[in-house]
Amino acid sequence: MQFQNTLQFARELDQEDILHKYRDEFHFPKVNDKQVIYFTGNSLGLQPKRTEAFVTDIMRDWKELAVEGHFYADKPWWDYHERLAAPLSRVVGAKTEEVTVMNTLTVNLHLLMVSFYRPEGKRYKILCEEKAFPSDQYMLASQVRFHGFDPKDAIVEVKKREGENFWRTEDILAKIEEIGDELALVLIGGVNYYNGQVFDMKTVTEAGHKAGAMVGWDLAHAAGNIKMELHDWNVDFAAWCSYKYMNSGPGNVSGAFVHEKHLGKKDIPRFEGWWGHNKERRFLMEPEFDPMPNVEAWQLSNAPVMAIAPYLASLELFDEVGMDALVQKRDRLTAYLEFVLREIDKEVSSSFEVITPADRACQLSVFLHGEGRPLFDYLMKQGVITDWREPNVIRLAPAPFYCSFEDMYRFGQILKEGIISGK
The missing domain is CATH 3.90.1150.10 (Aspartate Aminotransferase, domain 1)
Structure with a gap:
């Protein structure tokens, strides 16, 4: 045209x-x-008009039912988060059991790295992009220090070429091959926050796995913005915030993805809490953790339903469109x-x-x-x-x-x- x-x-x-x-x-x-002419949906999306009704429903149920709202609200609170799994899986290209909402983005990345950054022997290095979003930089550095490594040695950045403002996929692949059997994890932002570049997640994930590493993605600027197929791309894990293109409100809950190949394992390293325990036995207060068979095993605490309600409202729009x-x-x-x-x-x-x-x-x-x-x-x-x-x-x-x-x-x-x- x-x-x-x-x-x-x-x-x-x-x-x-x-x-x-x-x-x-x-x-x-x-x-x-x-x-206004609004260009900052990559920082905070506008409020959907239908959001207020979703939040009002929670407030009404709290007012009228108090603690009984967990089980007798129109949308019971104890499984409220489950309503987001299906529409969210369609946004990120996942199976329903691979997706949940919990915590905030950096918290989820930390929790997921407990499971998927497991340095052993000479395999301890993490590959990321040059000048990743500061929160990711802090998170990665603290993780490698926690495992006893020096970030200057353990974190390898893929740089842009001299005079260029973007990364080349072939440079990422070359760096993966160069690190070889020292590479434990690839963790990159799916869409770069500064220049808006979309990375070739499928190709990079394949290369990371070929090198014997785990591969995860920070999808803060990707979720609700680009078409993804996280399951088919065989991504190990991913997390994203919901308040940018997904319009759930400032600082709101994060989404998390774990590929089905990692689900249902009781011996996987993981920080655990009672909301990740077997749903049918959760209120028996058993001393031994029995993980949920899906990604919800990574949940720690009961769902913050007043925060999740705006996300559900926005996902209703995504499902319509x-x-x-x-x-x-x-x-x-x-x-x-x-x-x-x-x-x-x-x-x-x-x-x-x-x-x-x-x-x-x-x-x-x-x-x-x-x-x-x-x-x-x-x-x-x-x-x-x-x-x-x-x-x-x-x-x-x-x-x-x-x-x-x-x-x-x-x-x-x-x-x-x-x-x-x-x-």
Whole structure:
């Protein structure tokens, strides 16, 4: 399709968009009494309007039933989390028994590493990407120190090539082969938070297993954003937050995946708690742990239902739409945003550099050469909610559930005004 940088063309694209009606399913903040253009679904998704009813149900049951809500609420609390497994498995490409919700992202990664980072002999090294998200860096370093290793030796980073802003799959594979039988674990972010690159999870997982290592993925920026087949790719484990593209609310519960080949094992190393105990015998308060036969064996405590309720509300939307439709719109919307950026670049004789490679999802990271923080501040004051990263990068994430093609056009016009007014 030949794009046009006009309001009429953008509105025509919205009229053709079968998901456009879902924009009305979300609450938008306002700046200067105008609905914002929201580009930070990669940090915190907007609130679905149906979320309030799901939370209100929990509050009502707590009010009217108190402790009996665990068993007699319309959606009993003791198995509330189980309602998320089926729709969530369809989002990440897993079997229902391989998926659950619990804790928060870094907590889950720590818990999963207890099971899947088991250094032995000379096999103790972890492979990750250069400058992984800080929380992952801290988590990995603390894990290897816990096992008595020096992070500078035990953690191997795959670097980008000189002068490039993305990782090459062949470099990851070469590094895996280089480490060889010293490699215990590959743990990479499925979608990089800074440049928006989507890693070839299937190929990397195969290579890690060929080297004799376990392979896990931090899917914070991938869940609800890209199409995945975690089961078929034979991924050992994964975890993700739910508050970015999955719109469950700030700091909300994490999802966890463990491949079925690791399930039902009583002797697997694991930190355990009573909610991972045999569901049918849980309230007998038995002294010996009898793990659930599914991923719920990794659960520790009873489910925080008031936190999980918004996630269930959002997953209802995902089940209605499906990942295929979301991905289709995501790609078209992101392509139109890139086109608008390049058109504005021509008009203002500036120098934008999109550092997000072709292997991308719902994010464009843009170097604003010649521009600085004042341009970002101008955008925010005009109701364009975006994200600034040093030294002069803005991250733009046009989430397909609630962003429109008209948003992309209007952003371009505001961006042009901001550049012109600052010169």
